[in-house]
Amino acid sequence: MDLSTLAVFIPACFALNMAPGPNNLLSISNASRYGFVRACSGGIGRLLAFAIMIALAAVGLTAVLHTSELLFLGIKLVGAGYLFYLAVQLWRARPEGDDNEAGLASMSRAGLARQEFLVAIGNPKAILLFTAFLPQFVDRTGTVTQQFAVLGGLFLVLECIAIGLYCYMGIYARRLFARPSGKRLFNRMCAGLLASAASFLLVARRA
Template sequence: MTLATLALFIPACFALNIAPGPNNVLAFSNAARRGLLVGLAGGMGRMLPFAAMILLVGIGLGAVLAASETAFNAVKYAGAAYLVYVGWRMWRAKPQAEIYARSDEPVTTLIRRDFLIAIGNPKAIAIFTAFFPQFTDLTQPLAPQYALLGGLFLVLECLAVALYAGFGAGFQGLLTPNRLHNLNKGVGGFLIFSGLALALNERH
């Protein structure tokens, strides 16, 4: 793999990392409520699923999932249902008692939530399956190339988490109880919309 290839991969990959999907919006929301460090910690929940998906794609199982309509749909609908569930709870939370704004909610709960949202999105495997091969050299061993590309993706994903958490933390001091409630409803509505869009989106 050449430096020219990496120079193309890094900005293209980062564009995927910083897209305002459900995980990134949650990182922003967590940091806005609980501070930068909590936002960063919560956003790390996605790393294990993404690493596993990269590994699956690297050994060929990602292509199997991408080719199986039944398997793909099972994961898609489960992930969509979870997004709607989380979004509905956030939307319905009462002012000044939002379930996702509690200071006593364990950080492990935020990490687990990020983990479940990431693992319930089969589009990630589809992205890795379609995206990574464009930057590989088939005349060279694939395993080291996927390891490098996967490692870079995870590093850039951490940077995306830091950016969203940083922006969220910048709003922390501006959140009154009413604004916090509105933020909760806004994020909840976004998650519901994302879940419905995922469920209704036709596979390409």
């Protein structure tokens, strides 16, 4: 893989990493409620889900999603349902408990990682992204699996940067909405964005 390919891939990939999708919105919300370190740790779940998707794309299994409307619909409904569930939980959250020890302990790192994993793995458009985007930078005359590994690894590294940046946004938002009324407003704004993401997912079609 030559440097000219990477010079095009890295900025294009980072633009995708920074797109305000469901996982990035979740990172903002989690950072505002549980802190920067815990929210970043939860991003491990997202990285695991994306690593699985990249592996499936590398062996061609995601082609099944392109041909199976039923499978695509099933994953889409489960993913949208989980996003709606998170939106309702966030809407009903008590902002008074966000900064005390009990509020911070209400969700473990494993729990946040599980949230991130389920949101990522339940988005069929994310799965199809890897079959539509990564192959454009693969030289078919070379070792395809090795190139997928390099490109996938770079994607995950850039995703780590995106997680950190979005979690920092969440910390900034927590300071901006320091009062309980402000926290409630911020929680409900995030809940509305997650519900909107779920709605967009419901109307998504296979590319």
